[in-house]
Amino acid sequence: MQFYKELQLSPNSLSMKISIKHIFIIFLLFFVSFAKAQKTTINFIENDYKLALEQSKTSKKPIFVMVYATWCPHCNKMKATVLKDPAVIDFFNANYINVMMDGESPTGKDFMKKFRVTSFPTFLYLNEKETHLYSTGGEFTSEEFISESKKALNPNTQLPYLESQFNDDIRNSESCLLYLNALRKSIDRDKTDEIVAKYLSTQPKDQLFTAINWKIIAFGVNKLNTKEFDFILDHQSDFAKVASPKRVEAKIVSVVNQSLKHNMESLDSIGYSKNRILAKNSNLTKVDSLVFKLDLQMYEACKCWDKYKQTTLESVQKWAWSDYKTINEITKIYIQYINDKEALQSAITWAKRSVELNDSAESNLSLARLYNKTKDKKTAITYARKTKNIITAMGWDTKEIDQFYLDLGIK
CATH class of the missing domain: 3.40.30.10 (Glutaredoxin)
Structure with a gap:
């Protein structure tokens, strides 16, 4: 009985122990929450x-x-x-x-x-x-x-391993493809053309035109000024049999686009001119259309307005006649930078075509501005009013057209 009494706790003692227990639980929950909070961002x-x-x-x-x-x-x-x-x-x-x-x-x-x-x-x-x-x-x-x-x-998917596997047996199409697939996504993607060249040099001539070889070429050929790109151009029909004409054409267009855009971004006009000649050798309509648009971007970046004018006068009706967006971009350049009267009359013809294709506020405003630039104020006012009607009907901001109204003296 005495032993039992000694084991009994006083109310104060029990309360204190319960309080300590609660504090411990609260502390534990705080610690867990804090630990979780520490992992809410990458270190x-x-x-x-x-x-x-x-x-x-x-x-x-x-x-x-x-x-x-x-x-x-x-x-x-x-x-x-x-x-x-x-x-x-x-x-x-x-x-x-x-x-x-x-x-x-x-x-x-x-x-x-x-x-x-x-x-x-x-x-x-x-x-x-x-x-x-x-x-x-x-x-x-x-x-x-x-x-x-x-x-x-994974050591087996790291670039050094894939490179060693390729170099151990350059003729092996599977190891070549695995290496190229990793390279083309990497900072070393400019090495892919070299890998394709090494691989193709080991292939018998009568076994070049296979599905796996086309895949290797599609993955790895990315430069215009290479023997491998020339090889694609010279054997389009052969590769079309194992891939498809559309895939072969798409690859050629992709290489042209990538190479010329690289020259554009670095404003390398000499490199652009050289690659442009190589691109035109493809004799593909889609390439010619692409080169036309890239030419304009290059001349705009270099502010070569005479070349811009010459190219548009020669090629708008051939390569942009059904593309109102491209026509509108061209007419905006003419409004801002081209002052030749005959060239401006051609631009008016293009702008009318844009209105035919897409009777939008943008197309009508470009036409109005061109007429204004050629001193035909009456016609400019006609298209300016049409532009404002479209903008008002759509509930758009009228600030630009209101300013043009002031320029034209319209009340």
Whole structure:
């Protein structure tokens, strides 16, 4: 009985023990919540690749670098969606030392130069020795992004392994295709033409035109000034039998577009002129139409208005006669930069065609402005009134047309 009494707790003692228990539970819940909160973002190191490299050497984890630009919509979308997905956060925090690199910062520019990064966003995977394991770019879903990032962790899908497999047996189409598939998404995609050249040099002439060889060419040929591109042009009908005429044509157009746009972006007029000649050798209507549009973009970028005028006068009716959007773009350039009277009369003809194709406010306003530029104020007023009627009916902002009314003296 005495023993039992000693075991009994006083009300105060019991209350104190219950309070301690409650405090412990509250503390535990807080700790768990805090721990979870710590995992709501990827542990990014901002713009400090050297620190990431040190941590990689210590932890033996590979490095993941996202190279972005603040103005890049694809970068911002990935940041706002995929990189905030809990599954993505857990995956990257568990497997990588993560770096967020602003490609326009001084550090970022140095990093891009070192690893030959040329586009945003680029996702680069390196080991502690700075070996390029894998890379890709663009937008992904969470599932796709994790899947791509797992390839950098798997020795059998890393670029060094795929390269060694290809070099061990250059004749092997499967190893070539696997290597090309990884390369063409990577920062080393400019190497694909060289890989295709090596592979094709090992193939018997009577076995060149196969479905697998076309796939290799489709994956790997990306430059105009190569023997491999000439080979496609010379054997379009042969490859069409194992692929299809549309696929062969689409590949040729893609190579032309990619090569000429690269020259345009760097304002390389000499390179553009050389590649343009090669492109025209394809004798494909779609290529000629594409080259016409790219010519105009190149001349606009270089402010070569005489060449712009000459090209449009020669080719609008051939390559843009059913394309009101292109016609409207051309007439806007004429309104702003071309003063030749005869050329402006041609532009009026094009603008009328645009109105026929699409009787829109934009088409009518361009026509009104062209008439005004050629001193035909009466006709300019007619089309200006028509433009305002369309804009008013649609409930759009009338600021631009109201200003043009003032310029024309319309009350």
